[in-house]
Amino acid sequence: MSDRDDALLARARKAGLASIAEKVLAGARLDLEDGLALYRADLHAVGELANRSRERRHGDLAYFNVNQHVNYTNYCNKFCSFCSFDRLPGQEGAFWLTPEQAAAKIRAQLHEPVTEVHMVAGVWPAIPYSYYLELLRAVKAARPSIHVKAFTMVELDQIAKVARKPLTEVLEELKAAGLDSCPGGGAEVFAERVHEAGYRLKISGERWLDIARTVHRAGLRTNCTMLHGHIETQEEKLDHLDRLRRLQDETRGFQTYIPLSFHPENNEWSHLPGPSALDELREIAVGRLMLDNIAHVKAYWIMLGIPIAQLALSFGADDVDGTVVEEHIYHDAGAKTPQQVQRAELVRWIRDAGRIPVERDTLYNVVWSADETRAPAGKPAPVAVR
Ligand code: V47
Numbered sequence: 001m002s003d004r005d006d007a008l009l010a011r012a013r014k015a016g017l018a019s020i021a022e023k024v025l026a027g028a029r030l031d032l033e034d035g036l037a038l039y040r041a042d043l044h045a046v047g048e049l050a051n052r053s054r055e056r057r058h059g060d061l062a063y064f065n066v067n068q069h070v071n072y073t074n075y076c077n078k079f080c081s082f083c084s085f086d087r088l089p090g091q092e093g094a095f096w097l098t099p100e101q102a103a104a105k106i107r108a109q110l111h112e113p114v115t116e117v118h119m120v121a122g123v124w125p126a127i128p129y130s131y132y133l134e135l136l137r138a139v140k141a142a143r144p145s146i147h148v149k150a151f152t153m154v155e156l157d158q159i160a161k162v163a164r165k166p167l168t169e170v171l172e173e174l175k176a177a178g179l180d181s182c183p184g185g186g187a188e189v190f191a192e193r194v195h196e197a198g199y200r201l202k203i204s205g206e207r208w209l210d211i212a213r214t215v216h217r218a219g220l221r222t223n224c225t226m227l228h229g230h231i232e233t234q235e236e237k238l239d240h241l242d243r244l245r246r247l248q249d250e251t252r253g254f255q256t257y258i259p260l261s262f263h264p265e266n267n268e269w270s271h272l273p274g275p276s277a278l279d280e281l282r283e284i285a286v287g288r289l290m291l292d293n294i295a296h297v298k299a300y301w302i303m304l305g306i307p308i309a310q311l312a313l314s315f316g317a318d319d320v321d322g323t324v325v326e327e328h329i330y331h332d333a334g335a336k337t338p339q340q341v342q343r344a345e346l347v348r349w350i351r352d353a354g355r356i357p358v359e360r361d362t363l364y365n366v367v368w369s370a371d372e373t374r375a376p377a378g379k380p381a382p383v384a385v386r
Contacts, residue, residue, distance in 0.1 A: 017045055132159050
């Protein structure tokens with residue numbers, strides 16, 4: 001054992017985390033009891049363990065991408081208590097983009113080196129199946145090289161319903177129209193108690209996982225999330241992480257885990273305080289340590305703010321998301337972050353946090369790396385890092 005490992009073990013022992021530190025150093029799986037200890041122990045000790053796990057996988061590298069968000073509608077019939085984004089048709093601020101309007105948003109960024117569009121929305125049953133196919137085709141036609149990461153498991157459930165076809169068939173048709181992968185939203189907290197209290201009209205946790213399984217089997221990678229900092233308990237969060245970890249053991253389809261911090265403005269849960277910065281860092285660290293089979297943990301800067309996202313790169317996160325351009329879900333809920341950052345700013349934040357910036361595409365192929373051993377300065381390095 002190295003001096004560095006000895007020092008880590010000594011600090012973990014002081015925090016009551018000796019057996020967990022031994023497992024982390026051995027690369028062994030943590031159990032749910034360990035998870036509870038991580039929620040209760042000194043944050044810095046937990047962060048150090050998560051950082052060790054992150055550095056073993058990714059060294060000093062920190063990933064970002066040049067992406068663009070498009071929300072195609074905020075019409076929604078799920079009425080989730082945490083949501084500030086949803087509207088009914090005709091309500092002030094309600095919108096539903098035509099495929100051509102969505103494509104115009106893509107064309108407006110053609111001068112930027114965007115590699116991904118992240119496209120999600122509310123659920124509205126009157127939207128016909130043909131709309132989703134046309135939307136994908138229009139976006140791809142506007143920028144054929146773009147990777148389309150679209151539709152949460154919640155939207156896919158609705159799309160299959162309106163298509164009146166099995167999900168497997170629908171996925172093949174969506175892929176043919178341009179779908180390349182799926183984002184991780186809509187999972188919230190799987191526990192039935194929280195589902196019933198906050199989002200009972202939305203698909204259940206088990207259904208979310210079933211759809212993710214089907215999507216992975218169809219050959220598409222997805223992300224996964226957990227919405228924390230509202231009414232959930234530590235045990236319910238661990239149950240959520242455990243269900244994600246078990247599905248990942250089965251499919252290996254999750255690329256990135258993103259803990260999402262509840263933002264409490266303009267929604268039914270506005271009386272709740274939301275998570276503190278320390279809670280956010282802990283959630284990143286616990287996710288990194290419990291989800292030993294998911295390669296990446298994202299500190300979504302839009303939601304965390306830039307300083308916390310920078311700190312998160314030393315608490316287990318290895319990714320900060322991207323340039324974004326236009327964001328509604330968090331800004332409707334009171335986020336004070338900008339809607340967009342320039343690529344150069346992302347690079348600077350990552351460097352300032354003591355990490356090596358690596359621009360990735362959606363599937364974590366390297367587009368550009370500041371690490372000269374991976375790519376000569378300024379030259380793109382099309383190397384897969386998985
Ligand atoms: O599913 C909604 C959450 C999610 C609020 O896959 C809220 O790369 C906090 O999933 N406060 C959508 N959270 C965002 C999302 C996402 C974001 C960035 C990257 C990726 C990815 C996925 O946002 C929803 C819901 O869980 N959400 N309202 C709110 N008031």
